[in-house]
Amino acid sequence: xxxxxxxxxxxxxxxxxxxxxxxxxxxxxxxxxxxxxxxxxxxxxxxxxxxxxxxxxxxxxxxxxxxxxxxxxxxxxxxxxxxxxxxxxxxxxxxx
Amino acid sequence: xxxxxxxxxxxxxxxxxxxxxxxxxxxxxxxxxxxxxxxxxxxxxxxxxxxxxxxxxxxxxxxxxxxxxxxxxxxxxxxxxxxxxxxxxxxxxxxxxxxxxxxxxxxxxxxxxxxxxxxxxxxxxxxxxxxxxxxxxxxxxxxxxxxxxxxxxxxxxxxxxxxxxxxxxxxxxxxxxxxxxxxxxxxxxxxxxxxxxxxxxxxxxxxxxxxxxxxxxxxxxxxxxxxxxxxxxxxxxxxxxxxxxxxxxxxxxxxxxxxxxxxxxxxxxxxxxxxxxxxxxxxxxxxxxxxxxxxxxxxxxxxxxxxxxxxxxxxxxxxxxxxxxxxxxxxxxxxxxxxxxxxxxxxxxxxxxxxxxxxxxxxxxxxxxxxxxxxxxxxxxxxxxxxxxxxxxxxxxxxxxxxxxxxxxxxxxxxxxxxxxxxxxxxxxxxxxxxxxxxxxxxxxxxxxxxxxxxxxxxxxxxxxxxxxxxxxxxxxxxxx
Numbered sequence: 001x002x003x004x005x006x007x008x009x010x011x012x013x014x015x016x017x018x019x020x021x022x023x024x025x026x027x028x029x030x031x032x033x034x035x036x037x038x039x040x041x042x043x044x045x046x047x048x049x050x051x052x053x054x055x056x057x058x059x060x061x062x063x064x065x066x067x068x069x070x071x072x073x074x075x076x077x078x079x080x081x082x083x084x085x086x087x088x089x090x091x092x093x094x095x096x
Numbered sequence: 097x098x099x100x101x102x103x104x105x106x107x108x109x110x111x112x113x114x115x116x117x118x119x120x121x122x123x124x125x126x127x128x129x130x131x132x133x134x135x136x137x138x139x140x141x142x143x144x145x146x147x148x149x150x151x152x153x154x155x156x157x158x159x160x161x162x163x164x165x166x167x168x169x170x171x172x173x174x175x176x177x178x179x180x181x182x183x184x185x186x187x188x189x190x191x192x193x194x195x196x197x198x199x200x201x202x203x204x205x206x207x208x209x210x211x212x213x214x215x216x217x218x219x220x221x222x223x224x225x226x227x228x229x230x231x232x233x234x235x236x237x238x239x240x241x242x243x244x245x246x247x248x249x250x251x252x253x254x255x256x257x258x259x260x261x262x263x264x265x266x267x268x269x270x271x272x273x274x275x276x277x278x279x280x281x282x283x284x285x286x287x288x289x290x291x292x293x294x295x296x297x298x299x300x301x302x303x304x305x306x307x308x309x310x311x312x313x314x315x316x317x318x319x320x321x322x323x324x325x326x327x328x329x330x331x332x333x334x335x336x337x338x339x340x341x342x343x344x345x346x347x348x349x350x351x352x353x354x355x356x357x358x359x360x361x362x363x364x365x366x367x368x369x370x371x372x373x374x375x376x377x378x379x380x381x382x383x384x385x386x387x388x389x390x391x392x393x394x395x396x397x398x399x400x401x402x403x404x405x406x407x408x409x410x411x412x413x414x415x416x417x418x419x420x421x422x423x424x425x426x427x428x429x430x431x432x433x434x435x436x437x438x439x440x441x442x443x444x445x446x447x448x449x450x451x452x453x454x455x456x457x458x459x460x461x462x463x464x465x466x467x468x469x470x471x472x473x474x475x476x477x478x479x480x481x482x483x484x485x486x487x488x489x490x491x492x493x494x495x496x497x498x499x500x501x502x503x504x505x506x507x508x509x510x511x512x513x514x515x516x517x518x519x520x521x522x523x524x525x526x527x528x529x530x531x532x533x534x535x536x537x538x539x540x541x542x543x544x545x546x547x548x549x550x551x552x553x554x555x556x557x558x559x560x561x562x563x564x565x566x567x568x569x570x571x572x573x574x575x576x577x
Binding site for chain 1: 191192193194195327330331332334393396398399400402403410414417418419420421422423424427428429430431432433434435436438439441443446447449450451453454455457463464467468470471473474508509512
């Protein structure tokens with residue numbers, strides 16, 4: 001059973017701001033979902049372990065320079081940007 | 097001449113100059129204007145752009161255009177350059193993608209006219225289209241019911257006859273389940289068959305784009321257009337795309353249909369069961385054989401799915417940080433910008449991000465995520481073993497017909513359980529189709545789901561054609577209010 005403190009800890013990991021109402025509701029709902037998901041523990045998976053651990057079949061390609069999106073076009077979708085300098089802008093990262 | 101109903105007939109009529117692409121486009125736009133208000137299948141319709149595109153086709157008359165003049169709707173998580181793409185989220189409310197998805201390029205090259213973008217659960221997370229930030233879509237068969245989801249808008253756009261074809265995306269049933277609940281066909285191709293370049297990512301090991309339509313013939317036409325290799329999606333398969341139309345013989349003699357009797361024994365609505373059983377009898381009468389198969393781990397597919405998909409979602413949705421695109425909330429530090437921007441996710445998206453974050457976190461990874469991956473491998477092996485004896489596996493697409501708006505929104509787990517028969521095809525990477533197979537006593541559509549071997553969409557489309565010729569189809573009445 002997740003406590004509201006657990007919910008806060010997970011929300012912080014996910015960078016999510018929750019309302020008080022969401023914190024209370026999510027503690028119950030996430031606990032129910034995780035209790036249901038616990039069913040996977042019943043499965044005997046030793047035969048599958050090696051297979052699951054094997055890498056997928058993602059295809060590799062040569063590392064070549066190729067045409068990419070226009071910088072101005074990309075920056076046009078940014079909430080804040082210095083288009084002349086070609087930069088995304090964000091609020092300050094350090095200090096108060 | 098009057099407007100043909102099917103994509104195949106529209107293409108033929110435009111190619112023969114019996115009707116112009118502009119006339120077809122106008123007719124579709126008129127239907128949307130008339131029929132969509134009570135349904136809310138569409139989030140944006142760009143009439144000007146669509147008509148300009150149709151006029152261009154009338155001028156150019158491209159040869160070898162298998163979808164010439166065909167109006168098509170796209171789920172709003174498929175990027176269209178310069179046209180709003182919201183994924184049903186406040187975070188992308190004003191987002192104009194700088195590029196188009198691979199499937200959009202393919203459709204345009206094939207002569208299709210994209211008329212609008214359809215409603216969906218936020219970031220495709222849901223089974224009812226009620227989790228859209230822009231309000232729910234309603235089912236044209238019964239306006240107090242959901243169309244299913246997450247691609248509910250695309251299913252309704254086709255079911256109500258506003259467009260003959262639409263694309264959706266399917267991570268755990270998001271094409272097949274709304275297709276079933278709205279009485280149309282829906283195909284989830286094999287993982288790797290259709291490039292996801294330009295599809296807004298949800299669960300990257302599961303996501304696949306596929307079509308909705310009224311006939312196997314129309315589905316075959318669009319599946320042939322969107323399938324095939326693309327270097328911009330590293331999971332895109334370099335496998336030949338067959339001529340799907342060649343499989344539409346209507347003949348199922350010798351087709352071996354596996355039926356996992358134990359899996360479908362419980363929890364299936366009686367009306368769904370009756371239509372499912374009758375459709376299997378119909379296929380047997382037509383020369384197919386029904387063979388009992390076991391999928392011993394498929395009963396664990398829902399918990400496995402919600403662990404794997406949410407883990408991937410928590411990672412994929414980390415990009416919505418208010419920096420490069422999408423909405424940004426006002427805050428004085430970058431740290432607070434992240435939190436406040438992401439506060440705008442809807443409740444279901446937050447729940448899933450949190451489940452995913454939790455199961456990937458230190459101390460829980462092995463018990464949840466790794467274990468889920470191992471059970472996923474067993475589910476895949478169950479199918480491999482079944483396909484040694486059968487050509488397709490049959491199940492109802494959904495255990496229930498369309499449910500009422502609001503009926504399941506308070507209990508997320510109840511909503512997840514409606515995916516019980518669809519998620520295993522995604523976990524195993526297999527192609528699967530939902531075929532309309534009758535109505536319940538309350539006149540709600542039922543879907544027959546057939547799951548096939550990897551890259552064997554042709555057999556699924558062939559079986560769909562056989563069902564279509566033998567089980568009479570009806571159209572919803574409230575869609576044409």
